[in-house]
Amino acid sequence: DGGITQSPKYLFRKEGQNVTLSCEQNLNHDAMYWYRQDPGQGLRLIYYSQIVNDFQKGDIAEGYSVSREKKESFPLTVTSAQKNPTAFYLCASSVIHGYEQFFGPGTRLTVL
Amino acid sequence: AQTVTQSQPEMSVQEAETVTLSCTYDTSESDYYLFWYKQPPSRQMILVIRQEAYKQQNATENRFSVNFQKAAKSFSLKISDSQLGDAAMYFCAYRIPGGGADGLTFGKGTHLIIQP
Numbered sequence: 233d234g235g236i237t238q239s240p241k242y243l244f245r246k247e248g249q250n251v252t253l254s255c256e257q258n259l260n261h262d263a264m265y266w267y268r269q270d271p272g273q274g275l276r277l278i279y280y281s282q283i284v285n286d287f288q289k290g291d292i293a294e295g296y297s298v299s300r301e302k303k304e305s306f307p308l309t310v311t312s313a314q315k316n317p318t319a320f321y322l323c324a325s326s327v328i329h330g331y332e333q334f335f336g337p338g339t340r341l342t343v344l
Numbered sequence: 345a346q347t348v349t350q351s352q353p354e355m356s357v358q359e360a361e362t363v364t365l366s367c368t369y370d371t372s373e374s375d376y377y378l379f380w381y382k383q384p385p386s387r388q389m390i391l392v393i394r395q396e397a398y399k400q401q402n403a404t405e406n407r408f409s410v411n412f413q414k415a416a417k418s419f420s421l422k423i424s425d426s427q428l429g430d431a432a433m434y435f436c437a438y439r440i441p442g443g444g445a446d447g448l449t450f451g452k453g454t455h456l457i458i459q460p
Contacts, residue, residue, distance in 0.1 A: 265446075274348070274452045275448070277447040280447050333448060335389035337386070
């Protein structure tokens with residue numbers, strides 16, 4: 233079945249540690265996105281990539297980094313520079329400039 | 345910058361009744377897309393309906409329909425014959441087709457409660 237997978241579902245991290253969230257898609261989509269969701273808030277765009285080896289900052293990129301070495305994969309690293317990393321993180325993909333973004337099931341990150 | 349506003353943090357409706365969720369947006373673009381996404385307790389984002397700004401006809405998907413008022417920058421979602429499975433967070437979202445910046449701009453959401 234085609235879709236987007238995110239792992240792990242729940243992630244715990246100690247303060248000061250970097251952590252990487254996985255996102256994989258087998259939809260053959262060129263574009264991939266990372267969003268952050270906080271309680272009572274909508275989703276906010278962290279980073280996006282429209283092609284392999286290229287990515288752009290979204291609205292809240294500070295404290296995050298990404299890579300796009302393969303079309304299918306778009307991992308997000310939450311660095312120790314991110315002041316409030318506890319949140320729900322959603323990955324999405326779409327055809328280039330397509331209408332719909334397809335979302336993964338999300339990763340809940342908690343900083344202890 | 346584009347903004348999306350959902351003025352109703354929470355709405356409640358009786359099962360089988362009709363409910364309308366409000367959304368307004370601010371943009372200087374003439375061509376854009378608008379979406380309603382549903383997020384049930386599983387937190388999976390599900391596309392409910394979409395509207396292209398250049399289309400005057402309001403989009404409809406089964407029990408879901410929109411009232412798109414381009415001049416007023418309003419994009420409300422009407423759910424007819426509400427069902428228990430409709431209970432979820434609903435997010436209005438905006439996107440510019442093509443161009444440089446990409447990604448969706450979301451409102452803060454409306455929590456829809458269905459009363460049995």
